[in-house]
Amino acid sequence: MLTVRDLPAFPELGITVCHAGEDREVQSAQVLSDTDWIRSTVAHALIVTHSRYLEDAERIMYTLSAGGAAALVVSGTAPDALDPALRETAAQHRLPLLTTSHPLGDWKTLLTHRVAELGVTAARRHAARLGTLLDHLSHPQADTVTGVAEYLAAELPGDVVVRDAGGVRAAAPPAAPVTLAAALEHPGRPGRTPDGLYVSSVPVGGQGALVVGTPAPLGQAEAELTTCAAKVLSVAMTGRRSDDLVVSDAVRQVRLSAFQLLMTGHAVDAQRVTASIMPGLLDPTHARVYVTDCGRAGRALVMAQADRLFAGQALSVACPAFDNHIISVVPLVEGQEHEHIVRHLLEVFRTAGVHTGGSQPHELKQVGDAYDEALAALTRASHRPERIVVASPRPPGLADVLPTGPARSWATALLRPILSTARIRQLELTAMALEFRTTAASKVLGMHRNTLARRVGQTCEAVGLDPERTMHRIALSLAIQVVRMHGTGSAAETGPPATLHDILVGQEVRAWADKTLRPLATDRRDLVRTLRAWVTCEFHVERAAARAGIAPKTVRAHIQAAEHLLERDFITGIPQDLMEDHGEHRLSGIRPLTCAVYATTPPGEPYPALTTVATAPWSAGAAR
Numbered sequence: 191m192l193t194v195r196d197l198p199a200f201p202e203l204g205i206t207v208c209h210a211g212e213d214r215e216v217q218s219a220q221v222l223s224d225t226d227w228i229r230s231t232v233a234h235a236l237i238v239t240h241s242r243y244l245e246d247a248e249r250i251m252y253t254l255s256a257g258g259a260a261a262l263v264v265s266g267t268a269p270d271a272l273d274p275a276l277r278e279t280a281a282q283h284r285l286p287l288l289t290t291s292h293p294l295g296d297w298k299t300l301l302t303h304r305v306a307e308l309g310v311t312a313a314r315r316h317a318a319r320l321g322t323l324l325d326h327l328s329h330p331q332a333d334t335v336t337g338v339a340e341y342l343a344a345e346l347p348g349d350v351v352v353r354d355a356g357g358v359r360a361a362a363p364p365a366a367p368v369t370l371a372a373a374l375e376h377p378g379r380p381g382r383t384p385d386g387l388y389v390s391s392v393p394v395g396g397q398g399a400l401v402v403g404t405p406a407p408l409g410q411a412e413a414e415l416t417t418c419a420a421k422v423l424s425v426a427m428t429g430r431r432s433d434d435l436v437v438s439d440a441v442r443q444v445r446l447s448a449f450q451l452l453m454t455g456h457a458v459d460a461q462r463v464t465a466s467i468m469p470g471l472l473d474p475t476h477a478r479v480y481v482t483d484c485g486r487a488g489r490a491l492v493m494a495q496a497d498r499l500f501a502g503q504a505l506s507v508a509c510p511a512f513d514n515h516i517i518s519v520v521p522l523v524e525g526q527e528h529e530h531i532v533r534h535l536l537e538v539f540r541t542a543g544v545h546t547g548g549s550q551p552h553e554l555k556q557v558g559d560a561y562d563e564a565l566a567a568l569t570r571a572s573h574r575p576e577r578i579v580v581a582s583p584r585p586p587g588l589a590d591v592l593p594t595g596p597a598r599s600w601a602t603a604l605l606r607p608i609l610s611t612a613r614i615r616q617l618e619l620t621a622m623a624l625e626f627r628t629t630a631a632s633k634v635l636g637m638h639r640n641t642l643a644r645r646v647g648q649t650c651e652a653v654g655l656d657p658e659r660t661m662h663r664i665a666l667s668l669a670i671q672v673v674r675m676h677g678t679g680s681a682a683e684t685g686p687p688a689t690l691h692d693i694l695v696g697q698e699v700r701a702w703a704d705k706t707l708r709p710l711a712t713d714r715r716d717l718v719r720t721l722r723a724w725v726t727c728e729f730h731v732e733r734a735a736a737r738a739g740i741a742p743k744t745v746r747a748h749i750q751a752a753e754h755l756l757e758r759d760f761i762t763g764i765p766q767d768l769m770e771d772h773g774e775h776r777l778s779g780i781r782p783l784t785c786a787v788y789a790t791t792p793p794g795e796p797y798p799a800l801t802t803v804a805t806a807p808w809s810a811g812a813a814r
Contacts, residue, residue: 204291485543
């Protein structure tokens with residue numbers, strides 16, 4: 191429908207709004223002069239007159255307002271020259287007051303007909319808009335609610351959020367819940383957002399609401415469209431919600447099962463699991479992994495947008511360990527580029543603090559390694575303005591610079607009790623489990639916490655290490671890395687095996703360690719001294735503070751500063767519900783730090799207890 195607010199958009203009418211009042215529908219135009227009388231029917235009509243005919247403005251405006259006129263239009267007067275008394279009288283009667291640059295003669299001969307034409311055209315368009323909304327019910331799609339939200343956002347235009355008892359159900363654009371965050375906390379309360387959007391809310395169903403934010407207050411046509419959308423949403427959400435939930439929950443569970451199979455190297459099994467919902471997706475031999483932190487946007491909305499953008503080209507799951515992470519396994523197909531999709535996702539949520547880390551290409555059976563690489567890149571992405579870091583080809587790490595013969599000799603000797611038994615198959619599982627403590631690892635791998643703890647405990651017991659000691663976990667994970675990279679020593683080799691101490695104090699490792707810690711020298715604080723105390727005290731902040739003679743708060747601040755400089759994740763980014771004992775650490779972060787600190791230990795200072803192993807095989811029974 192045509193409303194008063196629409197009129198300035200038509201230059202042929204020459205209309206300027208002086209006092210808007212409430213927005214009203216316009217169906218026709220009438221001219222009022224000295225020879226004309228106010229007609230008995232003025233509802234929804236523009237009354238166009240000259241200022242000289244408004245000597246009795248109080249009576250005229252009262253009559254027009256009572257009759258439901260759309261507005262009074264004054265000809266022959268510039269907007270800034272309009273009598274203030276007229277503005278005041280119009281405001282008293284809540285009658286929109288406009289001016290026109292055209293004389294009354296033009297209105298009599300041409301413009302009244304033009305208003306009628308515009309009214310008919312607008313009415314047809316309004317009917318078509320309402321009909322399109324109803325089509326969403328007549329021809330339901332996979333996500334009717336999202337379709338209605340996107341349609342309404344485009345038509346208003348504005349930001350649209352649909353919420354139900356469970357939270358945000360749909361949003362358009364996807365970042366709308368961030369823009370309308372304050373309004374969503376009080377959906378029944380109209381107002382304005384900090385960005386200046388006018389907020390309106392219409393109830394949906396029993397406990398839901400349709401919340402919209404627009405640059406200007408809703409006009410009559412937009413308000414009717416919003417009300418109709420709310421009615422359509424009520425029907426769609428009531429009629430389809432239960433079935434949608436059952437199907438989507440089942441699909442999510444299949445995806446998660448496939449991801450957890452990939453994390454443990456079972457690529458063929460993962461292909462079979464996804465065959466029914468995403469046939470052929472996991473057929474390629476290589477894939478990248480992207481880990482996205484959803485910031486303030488809400489994981490459900492980011493996940494929905496990621497699914498739309500990837501359009502079946504990725505296996506995306508809600509991370510079972512970290513509540514705000516999404517993991518996307520993207521198989522590599524020739525001719526398909528995916529990084530631009532991730533960047534588009536970040537652009538959609540550019541105001542919500544969303545950031546992403548990506549891996550290098552890995553074989554599908556090595557998704558676990560790709561995930562660890564992407565997670566490390568995610569830490570760096572949080573410090574970058576572009577909010578995305580894709581891992582570069584891996585620079586030489588500790589395992590690369592260890593002397594091959596001695597390192598293989600040491601690792602083989604440590605792992606021999608496992609290498610000589612059927613439990614060698616537990617090495618890969620143990621390596622993944624060691625990256626986090628048991629709670630997080632069990633969620634990522636899809637195993638019961640007690641089962642995983644028992645398997646890790648069995649491995650550690652067999653080689654004489656204590657899984658509760660972080661230094662022992664580091665030594666075990668490093669030995670597994672060496673065996674995976676260099677294989678095992680020959681049974682025919684003679685002589686005592688090399689020690690980890692001998693390996694770490696070698697010239698090549700020392701050069702690697704100096705380079706690793708070099709970025710810390712750019713900080714005026716003695717971060718190396720704090721980190722050395724923290725590592726030596728086996729990552730107990732309070733003990734490190736006492737050793738270094740500083741406050742625990744300062745130790746934490748120094749560790750976080752070192753994270754930023756080294757682009758490693760030591761203690762931040764770990765959800766509080768996963769903190770165990772004195773703290774949770776990512777082994778991929780503290781493992782190279784520990785070895786670098788060990789290799790650069792100044793003469794006369796004690797080495798970290800990294801090479802200390804239990805004098806007798808550790809057992810769970812003894813620990814208890």
